[in-house]
Amino acid sequence: MTDAMDFLRAGAAALQRGDRAEAERRVVRALALAPGHGEAWNVLGVLAVSAGDAAGGEARFRRASACAPDNPNYPRSQAECLKRQGRPDRAAALLAGAVRRGVLSPDLVCDLGNLRLGMRDVAAAAALYRLALVLAPGHARSLNNLAEALGTAERPDASADALARLAVLRGTAAAWGVVGAALLAAWRQDEARIALRRAVVLDPSASEHWANLGFAGLGRHAVVLAEAAFDRALRLSPGMDAARAGLGMLRMLTGRLRDGAADYEARLSLPTFTPSRSYSRPVWDGRVKPGWTLLIHADRGYGDAIQFIRYAPLLRAQGMRVVFHGPEGLLDLFRASDVVDDLSGLDGPPPAHDVHVPIMSLIHRMGTTLDNVPSAVPYLRVPDTAARRWVDRLAGLRGMKAGLVWHGSVAFPYHRQRSPGLEAVLPLTGLPGVTTVLLQVANGRADLERHTPLGPFLDLGTELRDFADTAAAIQALDIVISPCTAVAHLAGALGKPVAVLLDQGAEWRWMHERVDSPWYPTARLYRQALFGDWTEPVERLRRDLAALNGPLQDRS
Numbered sequence: 001m002t003d004a005m006d007f008l009r010a011g012a013a014a015l016q017r018g019d020r021a022e023a024e025r026r027v028v029r030a031l032a033l034a035p036g037h038g039e040a041w042n043v044l045g046v047l048a049v050s051a052g053d054a055a056g057g058e059a060r061f062r063r064a065s066a067c068a069p070d071n072p073n074y075p076r077s078q079a080e081c082l083k084r085q086g087r088p089d090r091a092a093a094l095l096a097g098a099v100r101r102g103v104l105s106p107d108l109v110c111d112l113g114n115l116r117l118g119m120r121d122v123a124a125a126a127a128l129y130r131l132a133l134v135l136a137p138g139h140a141r142s143l144n145n146l147a148e149a150l151g152t153a154e155r156p157d158a159s160a161d162a163l164a165r166l167a168v169l170r171g172t173a174a175a176w177g178v179v180g181a182a183l184l185a186a187w188r189q190d191e192a193r194i195a196l197r198r199a200v201v202l203d204p205s206a207s208e209h210w211a212n213l214g215f216a217g218l219g220r221h222a223v224v225l226a227e228a229a230f231d232r233a234l235r236l237s238p239g240m241d242a243a244r245a246g247l248g249m250l251r252m253l254t255g256r257l258r259d260g261a262a263d264y265e266a267r268l269s270l271p272t273f274t275p276s277r278s279y280s281r282p283v284w285d286g287r288v289k290p291g292w293t294l295l296i297h298a299d300r301g302y303g304d305a306i307q308f309i310r311y312a313p314l315l316r317a318q319g320m321r322v323v324f325h326g327p328e329g330l331l332d333l334f335r336a337s338d339v340v341d342d343l344s345g346l347d348g349p350p351p352a353h354d355v356h357v358p359i360m361s362l363i364h365r366m367g368t369t370l371d372n373v374p375s376a377v378p379y380l381r382v383p384d385t386a387a388r389r390w391v392d393r394l395a396g397l398r399g400m401k402a403g404l405v406w407h408g409s410v411a412f413p414y415h416r417q418r419s420p421g422l423e424a425v426l427p428l429t430g431l432p433g434v435t436t437v438l439l440q441v442a443n444g445r446a447d448l449e450r451h452t453p454l455g456p457f458l459d460l461g462t463e464l465r466d467f468a469d470t471a472a473a474i475q476a477l478d479i480v481i482s483p484c485t486a487v488a489h490l491a492g493a494l495g496k497p498v499a500v501l502l503d504q505g506a507e508w509r510w511m512h513e514r515v516d517s518p519w520y521p522t523a524r525l526y527r528q529a530l531f532g533d534w535t536e537p538v539e540r541l542r543r544d545l546a547a548l549n550g551p552l553q554d555r556s
Helices: 002-017 020-033 038-050 054-067 073-084 088-100 106-118 122-135 140-152 156-170 173-185 189-202 207-218 223-236 241-253 257-269 302-308 311-317 328-337 359-365 384-394 422-428 442-449 467-475 486-493 535-555
Strands: 293-297 321-326 342-345 355-358 400-404 434-438 457-459 479-483 498-502 523-527
Touching: 002 020, 002 038, 020 038, 038 054, 038 073, 054 073, 073 088, 073 106, 088 106, 106 122, 106 140, 122 140, 140 156, 156 173, 156 189, 173 189, 173 207, 189 207, 207 223, 207 241, 223 241, 241 257, 257 359, 293 311, 293 359, 302 328, 302 359, 302 486, 311 321, 321 328, 328 342, 328 467, 355 359, 384 467, 400 422, 400 535, 422 442, 422 535, 467 486, 479 486, 479 535, 486 498, 486 523, 498 535, 523 535
Parallel strands: 293 321, 293 355, 321 342, 400 434, 400 479, 434 457, 479 498, 498 523
Antiparallel strands: none
16 A cells, blocks of 8 residues: 555656646556555546546546545535536536535535526525535635525525625625625615725725715715715726716715716616617707707606606797607606607607607706706696596595505615515504505505504505506595605605605605705605614604694594
8 A cells, every 4th residue: 555655646746747647657556556545536537637538537536436435525526527518417416415425525515505506596505505604614615605695596685694704704805895785785884884994994996895885875874974985986986987976866965966967977877777778869968959859768766757757848848849758657647747748658669759868867957956946846637537536436535634655666675775664654544533545556565464554544555557546546635655655756746745754865866854855845854863763753754644634624
């Protein structure tokens, strides 16, 4: 055996020198003396793979595993050869068999996790990465891949937690920057701010970390921090559109609408804001040309379209023809409101036009400042048929009729922050002399399986077919209560009293520290004092509703 070991050591040394032929000769001699030596077969496998012979390597690694069945490195190498031959299922079965036999190492289990992830079995992959971390809590590759698997499974919180553990191990600016970005994606801005501060201390030249630090501040209305961070990012990378758009949101948040809207145009180069379709005609430059047809297109949130369609009548009054291309659910409402000359849904071709503009760009193209916000309401009108239907439907309700929404669309991650949920707003139901009318549709309706409004209520959520229906129902109410959703915008556009429940980092459109809105004169804003705590704004609104209900009852 000593002679075999000598040959094996000589073969390994030759392999290190790059002399593959000599290495193979020496190892073959070793195997002649000790045919069951697993490491000798392993070296022959490495030689085969280095020569591009994955099949030969796989056969030799299989022999190595037979000779030393408890060595986890040999099945790992065999599985890698199977992958190279386009046989990932066989590779996964091989490694799974090793795990069942108790041949465990964090690297082997992680490799199996990678194969499962490649097969889109995310749950199995995540379980395997966790097993690898039980074997070796600091196994960086498993932490990284676990975060990837959890992100694929749309579990942003768990993914961010795994990346945070990895950053503690690595301690680099890049690792902390990745954690900060992941925490931002999970809407955990306070933790993101801590991680990103570490990143910029370790590497002050990384503009992407400064930009993300700006977004972390913006998400908590930490105005001074956010502006300094965006400015620093733009000094380091003047062409960074994400930072420019972030600075634009911050400026509009603080009332600097003209400058902010100009910066916010940078969003159009970002994938999140790229229109779902292209338009062949030129983009409108903001110059009014009587007789020209301007296409306004909206393919993001319904609330955006409702808020900014207010500009269309102003342009028509100046002689332009205005047409709209947007979601089907808005078409009947906009048609009845006579805000545009023509309109069509996104599933079909747009109306003929000379120039086009994304609807959110109108605030910039129209030169809007805080002093000239077009705030006249109502600028939307309910279709007559829907109005008659819903007036009759709600006529028999007693007392003050308060519409209630508690959840926004889940199409945007912001819903995790802006939506209080039904349980948080239950104190707004059951008030003496108030009938609650539920306007909640889509995802938030699942809350009704766990909670029931207090006092008299009417649930319309399953009956509202589109925004024309919703507008007609709102028209027959005394007040609407909603977080930042399209329903809040709709109530404001109809000139109805609307109480808007806002999280601590509410979007720029609701501005900073205001209780009123320049966009909607009939709105009153109820903001969180502490992030995530809806108790205080809900209690303030409850008291205001009770006070409002007194005069209404006196008139009835």
